[in-house]
Amino acid sequence: MIDHNRSKTSHRHYWKRWKEDGDLDARKQLIEHYLPLVDFVSSRMAVGLPKNVTKDELASSGAMGLIDAIEKFDYERGLQFETYASWRIRGSIIDGLRQGDWVPRSVRDKAKKMEDAYTALEQRNLRSATDEEVSDYLNISVKEFQQMLQEVAVTTLCSLEDPIREEESETRLSLLVDDKAINPESTVHDTYLKEALALGIERLTPKERTVVSLFYYEDLSLSEIAEVMSLSPSRISQLHSKAILRLRAALSKQKDQLLQK
CATH class of the missing domain: 1.20.140 (Butyryl-CoA Dehydrogenase, subunit A; domain 3)
Structure with missing residues (x-):
């Protein structure tokens, strides 16, 4: 998983550049840095799901949730991004599964x-x-x-x-x-x-x-x-x-x- 303390210090300037200046490169850096969250959440959710649902499908939906989280997160409030993003990723995966009519x-x-x-x-x-x-x-x-x-x-x-x-x-x-x-x-x-x-x-x-x-x-x-x-x-x-x-x-x-x- 991501080192939370390191995240706060080494990536705050990316948040500042993205949120205040609209720097797309900073946004890309944030997405790449937090991608392991998608793998972590999708791996946990894959347990118990039907075999026809692949982890890649979950990760694809989860990545959209991560991007949405980065778009909406207010870094100045001092909240833990990983916690916020995990819920967004989880919700996006469930939305994707629901749209696929995965549960009879x-x-x-x-x-x-x-x-x-x-x-x-x-x-x-x-x-x-x-x-x-x-x-x-x-x-x-x-x-x-x-x-x-x-x-x-x-x-x-x-x-x-x-x-x-x-x-x-x-x-x-x-x-x-x-x-x-x-x-x-x-x-x-x-x-x-x-x-x-x-x-x-x-x-x-x-x-x-x-x-x-x-x-x-x-x-x-x-x-x-x-x-x-x-x-x-x-x-x-x-x-x-x-x-x-x-x-x-x-x-x-x-x-x-x-x-x-």
Whole structure:
């Protein structure tokens, strides 16, 4: 990966030349310097995707996300570009996959049914739903439930630019955007979002929380997490899928409550 401290010092002049002078050579230097981010993100996202999706395809979409990030990044705010760019790259890859119709409608329907099951059970019981409870709710066996988790794993690759609900245009990113102005409505939405995520994380099992932490905060791939936790990659994929389905359910429930207020 990129040396963050070195990036800040040795490339600040490129940012200055690009943002203040429109120097295209400086822009090219920034793109070339941060290209390893595209390879890093696409390699992580390639795990668990269908075999017909190549890493080159992911990297191609990711490169567009990197360029977009360089276009929009405000280097004077003192934020970490790598973090910002990683989300943009990830979002661009997911957009590319979505446009390619890579997930069958039947798989999305299964993911929605599982998400609804978690919402109903955890709202009723005020605790994490077990695999057995979800299986009973869906009227399937635990083995069939485990198979469904494997099938929907590809749908749990989330982007902040995904809509909170499929039929709506409002995205998760819209709840987090800083317009450099005090906006009471945005503050309320942001507060409720944090509360919903906190509650959702509390209801994850210890193993699910570990997977989420290692994947999203420690930047480990699912294969690396499998080694750390001494579990199979398929088991890690299942834990990740369940965690994301629970968190999506928490966000959807919070969205419904906000609309009723």
